[in-house]
Amino acid sequence: MAYLEFKSEDQVTKYIREQELATSQKFVILNKDKSFGQKDAQPLEGKKLSWENKSIPLFSGVPFQIVGTKTYECHQGKDRKTRAKEKYAAEVKKKALEEHAIVKRRKLLVNTKKVDCKAMINIAHVIRFPDFKVNESTVRSKTEASRTLKKTLSEMPSSVRSEVVYCVRFPTLSEHSSHPVVGEEAYVRETVDVRVKEKIEQLTLSGVRKVTEIKRNLNFFIEEELFHGEQPPPHSRRRYYPTDSDIRNVMFKTKTTRESVVQHKHSSSGQQGGGPERTSVPLTEGCVVHAGPGTPLPNLSSSRSNLTSIETRFVLPSRKKLPRVRQYWNIAGVISFVYYDIRPGQ
C-alpha cells in the first residue's frame, strides 16, 4: 500500500495513468461522489470532522472534512454484469431459434477477464486544518480540538487556515489477486492502448490494407511519437505492440463502420432529392456507432430506448458521449461496436 497526496484531481488521474503505463495494471472507476473534485468547496461549520479514512489509513493528528470520495477497482475485479450477460445470451438463443437468424456475437458470452481481483484505489478529496493538529489519538484531545475548530469556523471562519488535498491509497502490486500485473504473462493480457488503436483506424481509413504495413507504421509511431526521446517499451507489451489479430479486429471494425457511414450518406442524399451529398447529421464532430447488421440509421438518436435493440446504428452528437453509450452496450453484451468520426460534407 502506498499513501500519496496531490493538490488536484488532474494530478491524481495523471499519476494513475502513469502507473498503468509503467506496469500492466488497469483500473476502472467503481464509484465517485458528486461533490468529489468540486472546485469551490469550502470548510463547513456543521460538517463532520474526521481523523482517519479508508484513503488516509495513517493517523496524522490533523482533522479534516471530506468533500467527496472516488474509488477505482482493478479491471479484473468483480464481474458485475453476469446477469445482463446471461439475459443477453438467452435472448440471442431464443431469437436464433425463432428466426433461424445468424446473429453475430461474441464467442465467449461469459466474460473471462474478471477474476474477482480485490485491488482498489481509494481517493478522498478533503479540506484539512493543520492548525488544529492533535498529538495523541485520544477521544479527549479529538473532542477538544473539534470543539475549538467548530467554534472558530462559526465565529471567525476567515481565520481558519485550511488546505485542499487529494489523499490517495494506492494498492501494491501484490494486492492484485488471481492475475499477473508485471512480466511477460501480464503483457499478453494487456488491452491495446487507445492511442495505438486510433493510429490503426487512421491508417486503415487512409487506405493501408496490409497488417505488416500497419505494424511498420505503428513501430515508427511508438518509437518516434509516443516515446520520442525515451526508451520505448519492450516488444512483448501488447498495449503498444498489438498482435496481428488485434490489428485485424480494429481494421475490420473501422472498415465496417465506414461502410455504414457511406451507406447512410447515400440514403440521406437520396431523401433530400439529389441534393449535395452530405450527411444529415448537424455536427462538426461526431461518431457513428454501429452495433450489428442494422436497420437504417436514425438521425441523431442516442436515447436509451434505442440501446436495448441489438440491431441499431445511431449517431451521437459528440464523441464525448461514447463511453456512456458503450457502457450500455457492454451491459447488453454487444460486441460489434465501433465508432467513426464524421464531419458534415465529408
Ligand SMILES: [Zn+2]
Ligand atoms: Zn487486479
